[in-house]
Amino acid sequence: MSDLQTGHDGSSSVKVRARNIYKVFGDEPERALKMAVAGEAKSDILAATGCTIGVDNASFEILSGEIFVIMGLSGSGKSTLLRLLNRLIEPTSGSIEIGGQDITRMSRRDLITLRRREMSMVFQSFALLPNRSVLDNVAFGLEVSGMAEGQRKDKAMAALEAVGLTPYAHSRPDELSGGMKQRVGLARALATEPGILLMDEAFSALDPLIRTEMQDELIRLQAESSRTVVFVSHDLDEAMRIGDRICIMQHGRIVQIGTPDEIVSKPANDYVRSFFRNVDVSQVFKARDIARKSRLTIIERHGVSAASALRQMERSGHDFAVLVGRDGRYHGMISQDLLVEKLRGQAADPYREAFLPEHHPIPAAEPLSNILGRVAESRWPLPVVEEDGRYIGSISKSSLLETLDRAG
Amino acid sequence: MKLDFSIGQGADIVVNYILDNFTPALDAIAATIGFVANGVQDLLVAIPSLAGIVILTLLSLWRVGWKFAVFALLALALVEHMGLWRAMMQTLALVLSATLIAVVLGIPLGIAMARSQRVAGLVRPVLDLMQTMPAFVYLIPAAMFFGLGVVPGTIATVIFAMPPMVRLTNLGIRQVHPEYVEAGLAFGCTPWQLLFKVQLPNAMASIMAGVNQTIMLSLSMVVIASMIGAGGLGNHVLTGIQRLDVGAGFEGGLAVVVLAVILDRITQSLGKGGSGLFRRLSLRSAAASPAGKSAGG
Ligand SMILES: Nc1ncnc2c1ncn2[C@@H]1O[C@H](COP(=O)(O)OP(=O)(O)OP(=O)(O)O)[C@@H](O)[C@H]1O
Ligand SMILES: [Mg+2]
Numbered sequence: 001m002s003d004l005q006t007g008h009d010g011s012s013s014v015k016v017r018a019r020n021i022y023k024v025f026g027d028e029p030e031r032a033l034k035m036a037v038a039g040e041a042k043s044d045i046l047a048a049t050g051c052t053i054g055v056d057n058a059s060f061e062i063l064s065g066e067i068f069v070i071m072g073l074s075g076s077g078k079s080t081l082l083r084l085l086n087r088l089i090e091p092t093s094g095s096i097e098i099g100g101q102d103i104t105r106m107s108r109r110d111l112i113t114l115r116r117r118e119m120s121m122v123f124q125s126f127a128l129l130p131n132r133s134v135l136d137n138v139a140f141g142l143e144v145s146g147m148a149e150g151q152r153k154d155k156a157m158a159a160l161e162a163v164g165l166t167p168y169a170h171s172r173p174d175e176l177s178g179g180m181k182q183r184v185g186l187a188r189a190l191a192t193e194p195g196i197l198l199m200d201e202a203f204s205a206l207d208p209l210i211r212t213e214m215q216d217e218l219i220r221l222q223a224e225s226s227r228t229v230v231f232v233s234h235d236l237d238e239a240m241r242i243g244d245r246i247c248i249m250q251h252g253r254i255v256q257i258g259t260p261d262e263i264v265s266k267p268a269n270d271y272v273r274s275f276f277r278n279v280d281v282s283q284v285f286k287a288r289d290i291a292r293k294s295r296l297t298i299i300e301r302h303g304v305s306a307a308s309a310l311r312q313m314e315r316s317g318h319d320f321a322v323l324v325g326r327d328g329r330y331h332g333m334i335s336q337d338l339l340v341e342k343l344r345g346q347a348a349d350p351y352r353e354a355f356l357p358e359h360h361p362i363p364a365a366e367p368l369s370n371i372l373g374r375v376a377e378s379r380w381p382l383p384v385v386e387e388d389g390r391y392i393g394s395i396s397k398s399s400l401l402e403t404l405d406r407a408g
Numbered sequence: 409m410k411l412d413f414s415i416g417q418g419a420d421i422v423v424n425y426i427l428d429n430f431t432p433a434l435d436a437i438a439a440t441i442g443f444v445a446n447g448v449q450d451l452l453v454a455i456p457s458l459a460g461i462v463i464l465t466l467l468s469l470w471r472v473g474w475k476f477a478v479f480a481l482l483a484l485a486l487v488e489h490m491g492l493w494r495a496m497m498q499t500l501a502l503v504l505s506a507t508l509i510a511v512v513l514g515i516p517l518g519i520a521m522a523r524s525q526r527v528a529g530l531v532r533p534v535l536d537l538m539q540t541m542p543a544f545v546y547l548i549p550a551a552m553f554f555g556l557g558v559v560p561g562t563i564a565t566v567i568f569a570m571p572p573m574v575r576l577t578n579l580g581i582r583q584v585h586p587e588y589v590e591a592g593l594a595f596g597c598t599p600w601q602l603l604f605k606v607q608l609p610n611a612m613a614s615i616m617a618g619v620n621q622t623i624m625l626s627l628s629m630v631v632i633a634s635m636i637g638a639g640g641l642g643n644h645v646l647t648g649i650q651r652l653d654v655g656a657g658f659e660g661g662l663a664v665v666v667l668a669v670i671l672d673r674i675t676q677s678l679g680k681g682g683s684g685l686f687r688r689l690s691l692r693s694a695a696a697s698p699a700g701k702s703a704g705g
Contacts, residue, residue, distance in 0.1 A: 085595055112598060188595075
């Protein structure tokens, strides 16, 4: 999830670039395509030609290392869009670049190589081959690409270990529970070490608890070795939980692409809004989303004397200040009153002595729902820090209430 | 009437044309089929009846179960007692070689049908024809092309018994869960890899049902095949009919039924991957092993 930021300053590279792709199902693709390009609606095209528009002029970019969730109602074209990316479904028109290569113009042979090396897939009903053991299922992709038996078994074993299923290597798929089967599906997809993981409603067949567990597992595996994940889901909570960006489809068209909070706070139309009617915003927003830097004075600890810090605070009218190191890391929070007191007392390290007691920072990725209590109880604004300890801003009672009110 | 006459004449011309121009090809086919059919027959007839009974009984025990094995033992002993063992082995040889040929030809044809709608469209009416055309119609040309004996008998049997092999292979492959096929393709299977690693293994139950049906249909041809000299139990039934000897005909028929029941049960079990005593034993040992598979639930 932390790749989100890099994605936004454009420092992260584009992994998949789709331009104006259309998919027409039916016997008269040419005529239907013309109508679709002219902007006619899916239902009109179906009535006129008998062809179904699966995907209608989709253009998007997927960044390297992000989890890109495709969401929409049933029949909106999610699975079709996903299968266009590995050409399990042939596009009717448009181009799809993966790592700079246009796959729509690739030969069969190159396409097979691409599927073996660069991408793999996880399926809704698992699609584990029933005639093979768990281990042989996981080794399937490697076997197909011609890897020697010993080597592929080692790799498959390692992949099984990553999903915690080593003891079941020699079981048959039908001896496993649904959640375990999908772990095998995930291991099979990871074993080939693909750059892109395509997942079609991979967790939809699992019951809610197992499902959350698998989502966490995916996020964990993603954090360990950052792959690009394209994840189809019809479940908003899931999309919010795992998605760096969400792409919303309606009748084969992409209606909005954005980060979860962009989509919640600025839905493109009523269709998008309808997904959020029952959403708990405090789950959607993370601490980093509402942390603001302007509320407190920031003082670099080394090089600024306590006296000049005090003057800075007085000038900006803030009662509190945050002390950071040269690298931007959070050191502590001080109050004006305490600092004045310590300065008078000739303390050896006035900053240290002026730190507010028991005042621990909040991790940036924490959902608001988890920090409501702390913010409500605290007498002071709460600092928010990134995983690496960098200070990114603070949250006050009033700012929290404002956010909940605006989004609700 | 005139039209009917010209079609009959046309068929005559075709048969004669083939006889005149394709004798080497016909000889080659006859030699191949004769090699298979006679080889299988020599092998089976050479097995002493006692050994044969033991083998079939053990097979029944392994694939079906002990009750059926007892039945098989008694029924086979009865056949031996009626003096029909050798004839039954000849018939079994005919059935097995016809089935072998039907499998070798039928599976690739079924695969081709599953892969191409056009092939399926072409082959389907031919299969319908093979199944509905009365056997006597092709018995005559078969005898003309290949003379009398085991070879034309085998060919006639193959023509009648092969269609389910082709159909069920086609059906089995088409019915493989589309997600399995997608998984195969998504992981980079070539068409051949898809066939051998995904489609055929998952179509196996259907293909084995095809083998079973082919065997059953072959058995229903034994009397007709014996009319052109294929020999075996069919001969006994046939002479029973010709001499109005109800007893002889009944004995021959009974032996055919015994063979049919045993072959049916054994081949049915192949598609299901084992049953009966041995399966229960292996399950028991799996449950006793410390691998803890039962924790999988
Ligand atoms: N092979 C096909 N032939 C004809 N129409 C198809 C085919 N596959 C999909 N469609 C149509 O394309 C449209 C998009 O289907 P798709 O399966 O991509 O939807 P989806 O968003 O994945 O839906 P779901 O949530 O039900 O899986 C639908 O109208 C569907 O009927
Ligand atoms: Mg779908």
